[in-house]
Amino acid sequence: MRTKKRTATGVKRQTPVNIVTAVLEGYAEKAVFRGFSAPSQRGGKATYRMAWHYDRPFEMGLDVLEKTLQFTEVLPGVPVRSAMYRELRAFLKSQQSPQTPEHRRVNPAKARVTLSNQGGSVSLKLTVKDGDFEYAARKIVHIVHEIFMVFLVDGPYYEYMVQQLGLDPDRF
Amino acid sequence: MSEKPETKTVAGETESRPSRRGLFASVGAGAVAAAIVNPGKIFAATTPPIPSIRIAKDITDSLAESTKLGSFDAKGGMTGAEVFAKSCKDEDLAALFCCPGNYQIINAISAAGIPAFGGRSEGSMASAADGFSRCTGEVTACSGTEGPGFTNMIMNIAVAHRARTPLLVLASNVTIATDDREYFIQTGYQQPTTEGLKKYGKRLIAPDRIHEYTAYAFRHLKTGVPGPVHLDFPGEIYNHRFTAESEVKEYYSKEKYRTESRPHPAPKDLAQAVDMINRAERPVIVAGHGVFSRKAWEPLMVAAEKNDIAVVTSGPMRGHFPDEHRLSASLSPDAFMSADLVVFVGQYSMPTKTERWRFHPDAKAIRVNPTGEDLGRNWPLDLGIVADEGAFLEGLASDLPQKKRDAWVGELAAARQKYEKQLQDEYEQGVKHSQATNTLHHAVACKEVHDFLYKGSIDPKLTVTGWGGWTIGNCAARWLRAYRPGQEVNCPYQYSAVGPDLAMMVGAGAAVQLGTGPQAAYKGAPVLVMTSDAGITYSMFELDTAAKYKIPIICVVYNNNSWGMWPSAVGTPRSMHMYLFQENLRYDKMAEGLGARGEYVRTQDEFRKALKTSYEIAAKERVSTLINVQALKEFTSAKDYPPGNIINPEPGVGALAH
Numbered sequence: 090m091r092t093k094k095r096t097a098t099g100v101k102r103q104t105p106v107n108i109v110t111a112v113l114e115g116y117a118e119k120a121v122f123r124g125f126s127a128p129s130q131r132g133g134k135a136t137y138r139m140a141w142h143y144d145r146p147f148e149m150g151l152d153v154l155e156k157t158l159q160f161t162e163v164l165p166g167v168p169v170r171s172a173m174y175r176e177l178r179a180f181l182k183s184q185q186s187p188q189t190p191e192h193r194r195v196n197p198a199k200a201r202v203t204l205s206n207q208g209g210s211v212s213l214k215l216t217v218k219d220g221d222f223e224y225a226a227r228k229i230v231h232i233v234h235e236i237f238m239v240f241l242v243d244g245p246y247y248e249y250m251v252q253q254l255g256l257d258p259d260r261f
Numbered sequence: 262m263s264e265k266p267e268t269k270t271v272a273g274e275t276e277s278r279p280s281r282r283g284l285f286a287s288v289g290a291g292a293v294a295a296a297i298v299n300p301g302k303i304f305a306a307t308t309p310p311i312p313s314i315r316i317a318k319d320i321t322d323s324l325a326e327s328t329k330l331g332s333f334d335a336k337g338g339m340t341g342a343e344v345f346a347k348s349c350k351d352e353d354l355a356a357l358f359c360c361p362g363n364y365q366i367i368n369a370i371s372a373a374g375i376p377a378f379g380g381r382s383e384g385s386m387a388s389a390a391d392g393f394s395r396c397t398g399e400v401t402a403c404s405g406t407e408g409p410g411f412t413n414m415i416m417n418i419a420v421a422h423r424a425r426t427p428l429l430v431l432a433s434n435v436t437i438a439t440d441d442r443e444y445f446i447q448t449g450y451q452q453p454t455t456e457g458l459k460k461y462g463k464r465l466i467a468p469d470r471i472h473e474y475t476a477y478a479f480r481h482l483k484t485g486v487p488g489p490v491h492l493d494f495p496g497e498i499y500n501h502r503f504t505a506e507s508e509v510k511e512y513y514s515k516e517k518y519r520t521e522s523r524p525h526p527a528p529k530d531l532a533q534a535v536d537m538i539n540r541a542e543r544p545v546i547v548a549g550h551g552v553f554s555r556k557a558w559e560p561l562m563v564a565a566e567k568n569d570i571a572v573v574t575s576g577p578m579r580g581h582f583p584d585e586h587r588l589s590a591s592l593s594p595d596a597f598m599s600a601d602l603v604v605f606v607g608q609y610s611m612p613t614k615t616e617r618w619r620f621h622p623d624a625k626a627i628r629v630n631p632t633g634e635d636l637g638r639n640w641p642l643d644l645g646i647v648a649d650e651g652a653f654l655e656g657l658a659s660d661l662p663q664k665k666r667d668a669w670v671g672e673l674a675a676a677r678q679k680y681e682k683q684l685q686d687e688y689e690q691g692v693k694h695s696q697a698t699n700t701l702h703h704a705v706a707c708k709e710v711h712d713f714l715y716k717g718s719i720d721p722k723l724t725v726t727g728w729g730g731w732t733i734g735n736c737a738a739r740w741l742r743a744y745r746p747g748q749e750v751n752c753p754y755q756y757s758a759v760g761p762d763l764a765m766m767v768g769a770g771a772a773v774q775l776g777t778g779p780q781a782a783y784k785g786a787p788v789l790v791m792t793s794d795a796g797i798t799y800s801m802f803e804l805d806t807a808a809k810y811k812i813p814i815i816c817v818v819y820n821n822n823s824w825g826m827w828p829s830a831v832g833t834p835r836s837m838h839m840y841l842f843q844e845n846l847r848y849d850k851m852a853e854g855l856g857a858r859g860e861y862v863r864t865q866d867e868f869r870k871a872l873k874t875s876y877e878i879a880a881k882e883r884v885s886t887l888i889n890v891q892a893l894k895e896f897t898s899a900k901d902y903p904p905g906n907i908i909n910p911e912p913g914v915g916a917l918a919h
Contacts, residue, residue, distance in 0.1 A: 119641050120614050121622040142615045190599055190672055192543075230622055235598060238619040242908050243683070245899040248828070258829050259757065
């Protein structure tokens, strides 16, 4: 069980780190994450660790000065020149498209989301455009959740999930 | 693959084989079907003709016998078995499925007039009882003899347990007098064997407490969250004779030993639920098992329509909210992630938040369950309510204000359109694969069944369907529809057992033949099951049971020559042989040997014709057909035959995990 840290006056200071921490703690309390550690932080940077999809460890970095939040390895084993990576980029683009319902969409005035791929390891970065770190923290969690619950499930990625994410092949 | 096997039709076969219609014309008439053998000249004079398959007169005579409920006033009074059977009759036990053994109990139940069916293996009969219950919501029983007959049921009891089926498992259990002596035969400690697989169990040891424990059983079967109840009967129990009612302890009626009272939601909880739903922009009700078993589909409909709440069905059966309804989200998986409030009603098997159920991380959650101990497990709640599902939905139907949510309804419709396009794309790819290989791709087979049952001349609500197997089950779940309560049986629900599918549909078929519960309006209709070559192994002999009781089933067997898990051996080639069968096995021929019809198909056109013929014969003559759909195992590979196997989004159509 998590308890929230308070200042001497009992009021939590609204720093970006505190805001993002509170958002992520909220998800942990709602069992979106199956495990969650308080951040290690230094000089406006914080690193969060959580157990999440497929019980895999995830790591999210927050850089307040750069105004970025980044999941360093959302998906492993996705070659940069693969159809899967192309489809993933298209999926991400659709998340920012007016065709996506507003309540699901990434608001371009508030955030920009990009993918990068290093040796098959796919990272997801969200850049905060208006200083709203609560929105940013929620949105990057939503996007990762949709990648696992929608993109992977709806696409032809059953074999990928078995081989790369450890999906038990009996659990179709 | 290059040689096209001959295709059988009802109208006729090759000259050396008589028509199946001709064969069935003789069924019941006692005629000798000498024509089923090729009258070779060498043996013609000396070999006696092989008799035809037929339903023995003893069977039809037995089924026509009048019922006989035991009485204390009868000569010799009543046996323990008769007292038990009378209590089951009083409790409206819907049916019994069994194999011989536990003789006194099954004989007494049948004599009491409870519909009873005898099959070919105890495990399959347990699944038949499960299937009967899944499409009716009623308590059903299965029975096996002590020892081997009982242990044969274990997998099937486990299946029923995960599906929360109110299954009454009965077994004999030698005698108390011979306990602990390894006394021949079939001795065993049976209650511990079902540990973890039942809601309640008891080995009866005091004859005069037989009614007391029957009351225990039905309290558990008919109250709270359902589940299997296991009773063992040693010989001293079922053979005991009672000559007066006073000799049976606690012998009072069901109105005294259990209650029909149900927990209603606390007014404060109901008010909070109404407020949360009313404030939500995109609420969805997950209508689980409990909505069906409590027959609460009418208040569900009223509540949903009054406030424009989306509804997605889940559980071991579907149909308690019709798929075609504008508020049905069962075919709109892309909209699940948009819901801002999820109301779980009677959802007994709860997923975790990252296990397949694609709801938004910020969605609020209400869960309604008839008992409190499970609220909050797996899925943290904003509001947990202890209430009977029907009582809660009646409360919602009464207290919710009228509200229109056009944007939400539009999003559901758009998501449905997107999902149906995905299915159509998969089908079109399947057509290409089928044509390239001269075999039938699973998506093509499923689309054909879909169009035949729901887009042709048959009332789309008429046919109860079931599905199982891996490749074909996964695909069939996406294509089969439920338009009324009890129309679709989700055979692998939760436990994902391969094999009980056909047996379950024998039970479902029996329920339709009897017109039990929600099947009353569709009494006599055929049922259809789609299963795999791996799955059919476990219960194929129940085609004999279906034929014996004239339960018409169309059984589509997707024959891809392998266990669906064959890709698990790709990295270890020396293991592959363990995953494969002989190729081109003829399940259709085996079905013929069991008194059913057989059809063999490799093409879309052949399958279409086979479906039509099989259905007509099932409807008119109550004769079952097994359609052997020849396929390739490689169709599950996305690399070779895209899209390969697809994981179904959950909940809704295709869901089997929770």
